[in-house]
Amino acid sequence: MKLKTPSLLALTAALGLAAAVGLGGRGADPTTSVGPIATIAIAPGSFTFRPPGDYLRSNRPVDAPLRKMDVRAGFEIMKYQVSVADYARCVADGACLAAEGRASMPETMPVTGVNYRDATAYTVWLSSATGESWRLPTDAEWAFAAAERFPDEALGLLDDGTNPATRWLARYRNEAGKAAPDPEPKPQGFFGVNSKGLADVAGNVWDWTTTCYAHASLNADGSIAESTENCGVRVVGGRHRGYMSFFIRDGKSGGCAAGMAPHNLGIRLVRDKPSAIARLRSLLNRTAS
Amino acid sequence: MFTRREALFGVAGAAVIATLPVGLNMAHAADVAGLSREKVALVAPPFVHAHQQVATGGPKVVEFQLTIKEQPVVIDGDGTTLQAMTYDGSIPGPMMVVHENDYVELTLINPDTNEMPHNIDFHAATGALGGGALTNVNPGEQAVLRFKATRAGTFVYHCAPSGMIPWHVVSGMSGTIMVLPRDGLKDHEGKPLIYDKVLYIGESDFYVPRDENGNFKKFETLGDSYDETLKVMRGLIPTHVVFNGKVGALTGDNALKAKVGEKVLIVHSQANRDTRPHLIGGHGDFVWEQGKFANAPDRDLETWFIRGGSAGAAFYMFRQPGVYAYVNHNLIEAAELGATAHIVVEGNWDDDLMTQVAAPGPIPTN
Numbered sequence: 116m117k118l119k120t121p122s123l124l125a126l127t128a129a130l131g132l133a134a135a136v137g138l139g140g141r142g143a144d145p146t147t148s149v150g151p152i153a154t155i156a157i158a159p160g161s162f163t164f165r166p167p168g169d170y171l172r173s174n175r176p177v178d179a180p181l182r183k184m185d186v187r188a189g190f191e192i193m194k195y196q197v198s199v200a201d202y203a204r205c206v207a208d209g210a211c212l213a214a215e216g217r218a219s220m221p222e223t224m225p226v227t228g229v230n231y232r233d234a235t236a237y238t239v240w241l242s243s244a245t246g247e248s249w250r251l252p253t254d255a256e257w258a259f260a261a262a263e264r265f266p267d268e269a270l271g272l273l274d275d276g277t278n279p280a281t282r283w284l285a286r287y288r289n290e291a292g293k294a295a296p297d298p299e300p301k302p303q304g305f306f307g308v309n310s311k312g313l314a315d316v317a318g319n320v321w322d323w324t325t326t327c328y329a330h331a332s333l334n335a336d337g338s339i340a341e342s343t344e345n346c347g348v349r350v351v352g353g354r355h356r357g358y359m360s361f362f363i364r365d366g367k368s369g370g371c372a373a374g375m376a377p378h379n380l381g382i383r384l385v386r387d388k389p390s391a392i393a394r395l396r397s398l399l400n401r402t403a404s
Numbered sequence: 405m406f407t408r409r410e411a412l413f414g415v416a417g418a419a420v421i422a423t424l425p426v427g428l429n430m431a432h433a434a435d436v437a438g439l440s441r442e443k444v445a446l447v448a449p450p451f452v453h454a455h456q457q458v459a460t461g462g463p464k465v466v467e468f469q470l471t472i473k474e475q476p477v478v479i480d481g482d483g484t485t486l487q488a489m490t491y492d493g494s495i496p497g498p499m500m501v502v503h504e505n506d507y508v509e510l511t512l513i514n515p516d517t518n519e520m521p522h523n524i525d526f527h528a529a530t531g532a533l534g535g536g537a538l539t540n541v542n543p544g545e546q547a548v549l550r551f552k553a554t555r556a557g558t559f560v561y562h563c564a565p566s567g568m569i570p571w572h573v574v575s576g577m578s579g580t581i582m583v584l585p586r587d588g589l590k591d592h593e594g595k596p597l598i599y600d601k602v603l604y605i606g607e608s609d610f611y612v613p614r615d616e617n618g619n620f621k622k623f624e625t626l627g628d629s630y631d632e633t634l635k636v637m638r639g640l641i642p643t644h645v646v647f648n649g650k651v652g653a654l655t656g657d658n659a660l661k662a663k664v665g666e667k668v669l670i671v672h673s674q675a676n677r678d679t680r681p682h683l684i685g686g687h688g689d690f691v692w693e694q695g696k697f698a699n700a701p702d703r704d705l706e707t708w709f710i711r712g713g714s715a716g717a718a719f720y721m722f723r724q725p726g727v728y729a730y731v732n733h734n735l736i737e738a739a740e741l742g743a744t745a746h747i748v749v750e751g752n753w754d755d756d757l758m759t760q761v762a763a764p765g766p767i768p769t770n
Contacts, residue, residue: 171763219617278753279760280725287727287748291656298481330764343766367481378481 149204149244153194154386155312157260161185164258165269167350167358168329168342175276178269180337184255190385192252192260195303195314196225196322197382202237210240215364223302225320227379231349231361234323234382241384248387254326256385257352264309264317266293266355293354298367298378321353321366321377328358353377436465436507436550443467446498449648450660452602452671455501458588463505465550470497471513472522472541472563474626477576479610479644480651480742484620486610487629488576488649489520489563495649496606496673497561497579502553503586509550510535516544519626521565522572526551527713528559528581536564553583558695558715562675570637570676571630574611576649578675580604580715585697589669589719591690592700597719599669603660605681607674607710607732607743608649609642642677645732646742654745660730664722664751670730671695673715679743681718682707682733685726688718707733724758725751 165179200222205211215228229237234251241249258265270285298319306318328348332340351357351366357377359366366377442464447453470491477488477495491497502508508529514522521542525534529551532538539547563569563577582602589597612620613632620643623629636643647654654660662668670688672681690701693708695716702708710716722728732743 171765174763176763219619277755278725280727280749280751280753283726284748284750287659287746291659297483299483332763332765341766343764 154191202226320381321351326350459503459586495576513546514541525564556697580673610644611636645737651742659746677712684729690719
């Protein structure tokens with residue numbers, strides 16, 4: 116699909132404006148409790164990245180293949196991670212479970228101690244509260260938005276595969292080197308913005324994505340021969356990629372015995388442009404009112 | 405209480421002396437004056453000062469110095485702060501290494517910047533509460549203790565001030581002394597065991613009080629922390645169980661290092677509470693669980709038991725490269741409370757010992 120003309124963008128913007136002045140989002144009771152959400156518009160484009168998961172070639176672990184990804188439709192993504200105060204509103208509405216961990220985190224901190232289910236519950240609540248379409252990013256979207264802060268995890272080893280420990284050691288060093296020096300959550304904005312304007316990317320709070328963990332074996336040409344997905348484990352984006360079971364709230368506990376675990380797990384959402392149906396519904400609502 | 409204990413000790417001591425062969429109880433300081441002296445600078449764990457494994461020459465006087473430092477220490481990744489008491493600023497205190505029948509001469513310094521009286525009880529020493537009764541130093545004082553290291557092994561030392569012993573110990577004041585046999589370590593057949601390096605692990609259990617919201621409390625001073633800490637201690641459930649003073653003190657960039665073929669002696673001390681070290685993917689080739697080298701080592705152990713108030717030693721040669729986790733195999737304590745170290749081991753893989761016959765992939769269907 117090719118991106119359509121600027122007129123579509125104008126329409127989208129107009130609809131966004133309509134929502135902002137309270138014409139959209141009918142039936143969502145808690146609307147008043149959600150303030151403006153700062154987002155960054157990610158323009159369409161293409162980039163190369165290595166998809167997540169573990170890859171084998173000729174039965175030996177290798178770096179994930181480099182893929183050219185086309186992001187044909189732009190999207191909007193939260194500039195900041197969901198804050199303690201944002202998340203507390205969802206909890207107050209009975210739509211989210213309380214985050215795990217410190218009870219008295221300052222409100223401007225990114226929320227931490229949330230698992231995948233908490234993150235998806237928050238997207239449902241926020242979508243309902245705003246009448247907008249919020250969702251978790253995919254790993255590829257996260258990587259694209261993270262831009263220069265997305266870690267290329269290629270180990271680039273000249274490895275004949277006879278020593279499996281070579282990769283473990285290289286990965287351990289790689290991740291140890293990327294450990295956040297201070298794992299205590301910091302106020303929003305503390306880690307600065309990346310080239311696309313996103314704040315706190317690859318700080319010390321990892322973001323949940325919808326992408327499932329996969330084992331794949333590659334053909335000689337780099338195409339995937341076969342792949343097994345495990346959606347009980349999702350990719351988390353941060354200083355290094357993490358793979359977390361959906362029920363884990365504290366990244367430190369979710370790591371394996373000899374790996375480096377994400378310090379904190381948090382939420383950053385994508386806002387989809389309204390679909391044709393959503394636009395229609397919005398127009399109908401407008402007519403009805 | 406203290407006096408009575410001292411009196412009891414005095415009786416027991418007299419009984420022991422009465423049974424000793426003539427000559428053994430006749431040592432005087434004058435005999436020591438003729439011995440050679442060596443001054444050793446201690447190094448912070450997990451490292452150990454350079455030392456001989458097989459002693460050359462006769463017994464000598466080995467001089468050490470420990471400065472007590474009361475200081476707040478961050479003990480986990482969440483910034484939890486313990487009002488700690490330490491020997492030389494590290495938890496555990498530095499390891500001292502001597503040989504059997506050497507004399508340990510320790511200068512214990514309590515700077516006037518500290519709040520508390522302190523002392524030192526060497527489990528390796530004989531008499532006076534392990535030296536505790538002779539080393540009570542107030543802030544601004546120092547004392548010098550000399551004892552003869554008559555028993556070979558790894559031994560705990562810790563602070564033991566009257567009335568506050570456990571609090572000082574669980575605030576960081578413990579360490580290890582290793583008294584090697586003069587002719588070095590031996591296996592079960594009496595053949596020499598020479599290690600390439602010592603990895604020194606000091607395990608601590610901490611008891612940090614929480615506030616009404618369940619967050620760990622930070623106290624302004626050591627004295628302020630006492631009452632509430634004692635209440636948590638009495639529950640006997642630590643909030644942290646860590647190696648070398650902090651969750652993650654020996655992981656990531658601080659992971660221990662070794663090579664395939666390298667022989668390490670892992671010395672593990674726990675001054676207060678039982679623990680059960682385990683090297684994931686490895687073993688203890690020769691283990692002195694109780695740490696005492698006059699006993700033959702146990703062989704091929706999977707997990708070994710270190711009694712609270714003791715230090716043990718495990719000799720191991722790495723046979724495979726990789727990242728090893730060295731844990732307290734109460735895995736809740738390892739993974740949730742902090743008792744995990746990593747050892748990064750370089751070298752060639754031995755396919756004979758292990759090979760991945762088929763990598764994880766889809767289950768074949770017919």
